[in-house]
Amino acid sequence: MASDSPSPAGSKATNNLGGSTFGKLKAIGDAVILRHTLFSLPFALAAILLESGGQPPLLKLVFIVLAAASGRNLANALNRLIDRDIDARNPRTAGRHLPSGRLASRDLVLFSLAMGAILVGSALALGWLCLALLPVAGIAIFGYSYTKRWTWLSHWWLGATCAIAPMGSLIAISGKVFELRFFVLSGAVALWVAGFDIIYALQDIENDRREDLQSFPARFGPGLARAMAVACHLATIALLACLGFFWPLGAAWWAGIALAAFLLAAEHLVARGGTERHIRIAAYGINEVIPLVLLAAVAFDLFVL
Numbered sequence: 001m002a003s004d005s006p007s008p009a010g011s012k013a014t015n016n017l018g019g020s021t022f023g024k025l026k027a028i029g030d031a032v033i034l035r036h037t038l039f040s041l042p043f044a045l046a047a048i049l050l051e052s053g054g055q056p057p058l059l060k061l062v063f064i065v066l067a068a069a070s071g072r073n074l075a076n077a078l079n080r081l082i083d084r085d086i087d088a089r090n091p092r093t094a095g096r097h098l099p100s101g102r103l104a105s106r107d108l109v110l111f112s113l114a115m116g117a118i119l120v121g122s123a124l125a126l127g128w129l130c131l132a133l134l135p136v137a138g139i140a141i142f143g144y145s146y147t148k149r150w151t152w153l154s155h156w157w158l159g160a161t162c163a164i165a166p167m168g169s170l171i172a173i174s175g176k177v178f179e180l181r182f183f184v185l186s187g188a189v190a191l192w193v194a195g196f197d198i199i200y201a202l203q204d205i206e207n208d209r210r211e212d213l214q215s216f217p218a219r220f221g222p223g224l225a226r227a228m229a230v231a232c233h234l235a236t237i238a239l240l241a242c243l244g245f246f247w248p249l250g251a252a253w254w255a256g257i258a259l260a261a262f263l264l265a266a267e268h269l270v271a272r273g274g275t276e277r278h279i280r281i282a283a284y285g286i287n288e289v290i291p292l293v294l295l296a297a298v299a300f301d302l303f304v305l
Contacts, residue, residue, distance in 0.1 A: 024103075028111050031097040032076040035288065037069050040165035042291035043189050044068040046298045047169040050185075050247045054302035056173060060126065064172050067122035067130075068165040074115035075141040075161060077108045082145035090207045092276065126172045133171065137164050149212075152219040155197040159190035181246035188239035192290070195232030195264075198225050199271045200283035226268070233264045240294070249301050256297025260290050 048056045048064060080087075080098055088099035097103040119137075123130045140161040147154035163186040170182045201208070201215040202225060208218035217225035240257050243249060263286050271282035 024107065027097055027103050028077075028107060031080055031103055031108065032073050032111070034073065036076070036284070037072050038288045038291060039193065040072050040162045040189070040291075041065070041068050042295040043185070044165040044169040046291075046295045047166040047185060048173055049298050049302055050243075050249075051170050051173040054299075060172055063122045063125045064169050067119055067126065067168060067172075070115040070118035070122065071137060071141060071164065072162075074112055074119060075144065077112045077115065078142060079145045081105060081108050081112070086211055086213070089211065090204065092203065092207070127175070129175060129177070130168065130172050133168075133177075137161075137168070140164060148208075148214055150214060152214045152216045154214065155194040155201070155216055156190065158197050159192070159194035160186075162193045163187070163190040165189075181243070184239050184242050184246065188236050188243075191232045191239070192236040192287075195229040195236065196267065196283045196287050198229040198232070199267070200279060201225070202271070202274075203276055203279045226271070229271075230268060233268075237261050237264070249298070252297045252300035252304070256294050259293050263290050263293070 044064060048061060080096065084096075084098040084105065087093040087096050094100065098105060098108065120131075120134065123134045140157070144154065144158050144161050147157045151157075166189055167182055167186040170179070170185070171177055176182075198216050201217045202222055204213075204215065205217050205222065207213075208215045216228060220228075237257060237260065240260065244253060267282045267286045270278055270286070272278075
């Protein structure tokens with residue numbers, strides 16, 4: 001990430017800002033990469049539109065968005081806190097905000113507490129079912145950073161954690177849990193995230209082996225890792241195609257899937273470049289676009305066609 005390896009001048013500028021509230025908030029936003037809310041939030045919005053037929057209750061919409069955004073930011077803040085010592089020993093991540101001293105741990109602890117309070121409050125507002133299921137989300141969010149210490153399945157744990165956003169949205173709108181269509185959409189999101197997280201982990205193979213971190217690329221090597229990432233994304237497209245059997249999706253949805261498939265193919269081609277810049281574009285840049293494409297396809301089918 002561009003914010004992971006700042007120049008000395010950039011660090012000095014950030015430190016100068018740190019004395020102000022705005023500067024501190026900006027640094028926290030950079031540390032947790034707020035723009036990556038684009039990974040899960042569009043899928044949550046698409047789930048809301050699909051399950052409500054394009055007419056979601058306004059208050060539920062607001063609280064679902066708050067829950068999805070706060071849960072995602074809580075997860076990333078906890079990841080930065082839990083991994084700060086590992087990040088400090090990795091040349092690629094040593095420039096992150098905690099290892100470099102641009103933020104103190106207490107800053108992200110307070111941010112995490114604030115995000116946690118918003119998440120709990122939103123779940124409470126959404127009803128007893130969402131509140132009852134909140135501990136499951138808590139285990140997923142808090143547990144992710146530890147999974148890579150003992151299993152190469154951590155990429156799929158991360159995917160399942162991100163899939164909580166659309167799953168929670170569907171539960172909040174419908175008041176139901178065990179509906180096949182919920183798992184099809186959430187499964188697509190989980191496999192999509194796992195695939196690009198495997199790609200992202202390609203750049204840290206040597207460091208992960210040195211730190212005894214159990215990423216899929218570190219365990220099985222880059223060749224099999226690339227193949228697994230492709231398999232995850234092929235399964236993602238297959239599950240997205242199945243959604244047309246559960247909700248009234250038409251031509252726009254199929255066009256969206258086609259564009260998403262093209263972007264995923266481009267992602268794997270770009271990642272073959274192997275440099276940090278190539279991996280960043282493949283795993284982050286392209287995947288910030290895909291959810292927006294699919295959300296637009298859902299909206300177009302529901303409101304235009």
